[in-house]
Amino acid sequence: MTVIEARGLRKAFGATIALDGIDLRIEEGRIVGLIGPNGAGKSTVLNAILGLIPYQGELKVLGRDPWAERDQLMRDICFIADVAVLPRWMRVSQALEYVAGVHPRFERAKAEAFLAKTTITPARKVRDLSKGMVAQLHLALVMAIDAKLLVLDEPTLGLDILYRKQFYDSLLNDYFDRSRTIIVTTHQVEEIQNVLTDVMFIDRGRIVLDCSMETFEARYVEVTVNPDRIAAARALKPIYERPVFGRSILLFDLTFERLDRQQLAALGELHTPSIADLFVAVLGNPLGQRTVNSPGPTPNPTWSSR
Amino acid sequence: MNTQSNVTPESFDSHRITPAVLSPTRPFYWSVRRELWEYRSIYIAPLAVAAVTLFGFLIATIGRAMSVHDPARRAGVLEDSNGFAALMIMGTAFVVGVFYCLEALHGERRDRSILFWKSLPVSDLTTVLSKATIPLVVLPLLSFVITVVLQFIMLLLSSAVLLGTGMSVAPLWTQASFFQMSMMLLYHLFAVHALWYSPIYGWLLLVSSWARRAAFLWAALPFFAIGIVEKIAFGTAHFVGLLQYRLSGPEAYTLTARGGDAMSTVDPVSFLATPGLWIGLALAAAFLAGAVRMRRYQGPI
Numbered sequence: 001m002t003v004i005e006a007r008g009l010r011k012a013f014g015a016t017i018a019l020d021g022i023d024l025r026i027e028e029g030r031i032v033g034l035i036g037p038n039g040a041g042k043s044t045v046l047n048a049i050l051g052l053i054p055y056q057g058e059l060k061v062l063g064r065d066p067w068a069e070r071d072q073l074m075r076d077i078c079f080i081a082d083v084a085v086l087p088r089w090m091r092v093s094q095a096l097e098y099v100a101g102v103h104p105r106f107e108r109a110k111a112e113a114f115l116a117k118t119t120i121t122p123a124r125k126v127r128d129l130s131k132g133m134v135a136q137l138h139l140a141l142v143m144a145i146d147a148k149l150l151v152l153d154e155p156t157l158g159l160d161i162l163y164r165k166q167f168y169d170s171l172l173n174d175y176f177d178r179s180r181t182i183i184v185t186t187h188q189v190e191e192i193q194n195v196l197t198d199v200m201f202i203d204r205g206r207i208v209l210d211c212s213m214e215t216f217e218a219r220y221v222e223v224t225v226n227p228d229r230i231a232a233a234r235a236l237k238p239i240y241e242r243p244v245f246g247r248s249i250l251l252f253d254l255t256f257e258r259l260d261r262q263q264l265a266a267l268g269e270l271h272t273p274s275i276a277d278l279f280v281a282v283l284g285n286p287l288g289q290r291t292v293n294s295p296g297p298t299p300n301p302t303w304s305s306r
Numbered sequence: 307m308n309t310q311s312n313v314t315p316e317s318f319d320s321h322r323i324t325p326a327v328l329s330p331t332r333p334f335y336w337s338v339r340r341e342l343w344e345y346r347s348i349y350i351a352p353l354a355v356a357a358v359t360l361f362g363f364l365i366a367t368i369g370r371a372m373s374v375h376d377p378a379r380r381a382g383v384l385e386d387s388n389g390f391a392a393l394m395i396m397g398t399a400f401v402v403g404v405f406y407c408l409e410a411l412h413g414e415r416r417d418r419s420i421l422f423w424k425s426l427p428v429s430d431l432t433t434v435l436s437k438a439t440i441p442l443v444v445l446p447l448l449s450f451v452i453t454v455v456l457q458f459i460m461l462l463l464s465s466a467v468l469l470g471t472g473m474s475v476a477p478l479w480t481q482a483s484f485f486q487m488s489m490m491l492l493y494h495l496f497a498v499h500a501l502w503y504s505p506i507y508g509w510l511l512l513v514s515s516w517a518r519r520a521a522f523l524w525a526a527l528p529f530f531a532i533g534i535v536e537k538i539a540f541g542t543a544h545f546v547g548l549l550q551y552r553l554s555g556p557e558a559y560t561l562t563a564r565g566g567d568a569m570s571t572v573d574p575v576s577f578l579a580t581p582g583l584w585i586g587l588a589l590a591a592a593f594l595a596g597a598v599r600m601r602r603y604q605g606p607i
Contacts (some may be wrong), residue, residue, distance in 0.1 A: 052605060053423060070602075071429035079425045085606075089418040090342050101336030104429050 001028040003149055003181045008057035011044050011205075018044040020205035021057065026198075028148075029178040033192055034185045035279055036202035042185045045202065046153050049183070050079055062148060075104060078142040079151035084134040088127035092120055092137060095276075099141050111144035114174070132163035139167060150175075152184040156172050156191075159198060166187065168195055189276045191222045199275055219255050222273040223264050233267045240281030251281050333428045337436035338444070344413075345406055351449055355398045356456045359391045363460050367467055384386040384464045384478060388457045392491055395456070396499065399449040403441035403503075407510035408521045410437040411601060418606040430601040434511065438594055446495035454488050497577055498555045505586045506552065508593030514601035518607050556580045573592060 004026040011019040018041045026032055036042045048055040051070030059066060064073050088094065092115070100108045115122075118136050124135060135156065142150065156164040173193060176182065186192060199216060201209035211219070225233040225248050234241070236259060238250035251273055252259055266268055273281075342348060366383070411434070414420040423433065461484060465475040513525040533546045556577060577583065 047605075050425075052421075054603070070424065071427050071432075074425060074427040077425075079421075081418075081421040081425075085418045085421040087344065087414075087422065088417060091343075094340075094343055098336055098340055099426065101339070102333040102426050104427070 002060075003028050003030075003182075004059075004061050006048075006057065006059045009045070009048060009055065010056040011041075011048060017205050019048070019143055020053070022202075022205070022207055024200070024210065026181060026183065026206060030181045030197045031176065031184070031195055032198040032200060033189070033196040033275070034183060034200050034202060035275065036185075037187055037283055040202045041205040042202055043153055044205075046079070046151055046183065047187065050077065061066055074081070076147075076148045077151060078145050078147040079153065080135075080138050080142060080155045081153050084126075084138070086126045086134055086138055088125070090126050091122070092124050092126070092129075093122035095126070095137065095141060096122070099145075103145060105146040106141075107144045107146070109144075111140045114140040114143060114170075129258060132159050135159055135163060136168060139170060143170070148180060150180065150182045150277060152182065152186075154186055155184065156186065156188065164191060168192060171195075189279060190274055193275050196275075201279060201282055208282060211277075216275075216278075217255060217272050220273050220278055221252050221261060221264060222271050222277065223250050223252065223268045224271070225250055229267045236264070236267075240263040240277070242277075251277060266291060328437045334432050334436055335429060338439050338472055341410070341437060341440050342444070345409070345440070347402055348406060348444065351402045352395050352398050352445075352448055352452050355394050356452050358392055360456060360459060363391075364463070365388050367460075367463055376496070384460060387460055388487065391456050391460070392453050395449050395453045396495070399445045400499065400503070403507060404447050404510060405544070406440055406508050407437075408514050408525060410440070411511060411515035411597060411604075412517060412521045415604055418467075420604070420606055430598050434515075434594060434598045434601060438507065438511060442500045442504055446499045449499070450488075450492050450495050453491060455580035457487070493574075497574070500554055502552075502586060503585060506591065508590035508597070512593040512600070514599045514606065515597040551582065552586070556582055 004024065006022055006024045009022040009024075020041075021040075022045065024045075034042050034045065044053070044073055047053045048059060049061055049066060051061075051066030051068075052187050053074055054067050061073060061078050066073055071138070090098075096108055096111055099106050099111075102145065118133065119139075120129065120137055120140075121132050126137070129137065139155075156167050159167070168191070174293070184192060184196075193213075196213055198212050199209065200207055217240070221236075222242070223233065230248055233248070233250050236252065238252050239256075240251040242249050247268075250267075252264060254260070261270060366387070378410050399592055414423060461478060464478055468475045468478065510521075514521050519522040529545075529549060533543070533549075536542055
């Protein structure tokens with residue numbers, strides 16, 4: 001079942017084009033990481049999906065038009081926006097009471113059980129909670145809602161590593177099942193690599209990469225090349241090269257160059273690149289000060305899969 | 307592809323057990339409660355004014371207990387105090403209503419909590435209506451209850467003083483007919499403070515939904531500007547007159563909470579026949595519709 005389907009999704013803020021005709025399709029049961037540099041259009045995509053902004057083009061979320069039917073849609077969607085947005089004046093008990101009052105799919109006991117595992121007490125006000133605790137509270141509210149789609153826009157921004165880890169652990173262990181779908185944007189890509197089932201790169205309002213993690217692992221390979229083999233390795237047209245401790249790590253796109261792993265294994269040690277490395281390779285400054293004489297990746301049209 | 311597009315929202319629901327369907331009034335009810343949680347001044351301010359009024363009345367009652375032994379004059383003191391108490395509480399409620407409306411749709415954008423409210427299945431219409439309910443229904447009702455309770459306490463206190471000095475309390479209970487006075491107050495609150503003032507609150511909510519900052523200035527300055535331009539350009543003051551008319555209430559209905567002819571001001575037929583009432587209500591509806599639309603487009607500021 002398709003949860004989100006967009007065709008030619010466009011959004012301009014004045015003269016600035018935030019989304020430049022995006023096509024995407026997200027199926028049920030996926031955990032999709034939407035990765036992109038600042039100002040790439042990540043939040044704009046999410047806001048369009050959530051019915052917070054009008055847009056041009058076609059967009060269906062759970063079969064509905066989000067801009068026209070935000071309130072109905074929100075019965076099946078939850079979202080946590082980029083910073084703590086829980087009203088500071090609210091007490092924890094009031095937050096539970098209010099969401100229970102307005103949301104038909106909220107199970108209060110579930111939220112209370114989750115909060116019982118934290119140090120948050122019902123009488124406390126949001127303003128008196130630490131940032132990490134506010135995130136826990138928001139997560140408790142969201143996890144107690146039987147939603148089909150959860151949208152997380154930088155949910156762990158400003159949290160320390162313990163809270164961040166706990167956040168994703170709770171999400172995976174206590175919330176996610178195959179009938180739910182999660183879209184997440186974050187700059188801490190390396191922390192969610194193991195969580196994701198799919199990854200999308202967005203840059204300047206366009207989707208530049210859209211693949212499942214299986215495809216990702218099959219398609220991209222990093223080779224740590226000894227200096228004596230470097231010329232041979234470069235001849236195979238890596239898409240990115242970076243030096244590490246006197247050796248070079250070259251990133252290859254197996255599909256594009258029609259390479260196979262054995263060929264590369266002869267050059268050095270193979271490993272799966274991190275999303276962050278690929279991100280830098282695709283979107284970072286290709287000939288930055290770090291690499292000299294590397295051929296550098298050529299912008300490749302086949303990157304935008306479909 | 308065709309099968310895809312035939313998927314209706316309902317079919318997504320079919321495989322899940324939907325919990326008890328919420329009645330449409332529930333989000334509204336909880337939204338109003340939410341406003342009372344957030345803006346506690348809605349009830350604290352009138353209560354505080356009532357407490358101060360009662361304190362003043364206590365001093366006056368005890369102070370004059372020695373001098374005023376004539377039940378008729380005491381009834382006069384009580385009547386004055388009643389009128390004053392009603393005025394004070396209504397005035398406070400109006401001021402609270404004005405500041406509440408200016409803050410209601412602005413504050414949620416400023417503190418970004420609008421992102422949380424919009425993540426819940428509550429429509430913009432429900433939200434704006436729940437906020438408009440505060441000045442149009444909640445504040446008049448609260449003013450009524452607080453005023454009536456306050457007046458009743460003052461009546462009991464006066465009676466106690468008179469009884470203490472051995473006088474008859476009958477004049478207190480007959481001259482100022484308590485029930486009649488309360489009903490008049492209720493009528494006045496809903497006719498003037500809710501219906502007649504509704505365009506004022508509607509305008510303030512609209513400005514609040516739209517202004518990025520200084521909502522109060524945006525709400526007030528256009529009126530000054532129009533008034534000044536009219537005065538300079540044409541030497542007239544019709545616009546200011548219109549504003550005064552709106553603030554002071556329809557001619558058939560000026561505030562006379564005291565005095566023997568007070569009952570004559572309760573004239574629903576001529577009130578309903580006032581064009582100004584209907585023009586005002588239409589304006590209020592237009593302003594609120596504008597606020598609903600603005601809230602749909604607005605995000606955090």
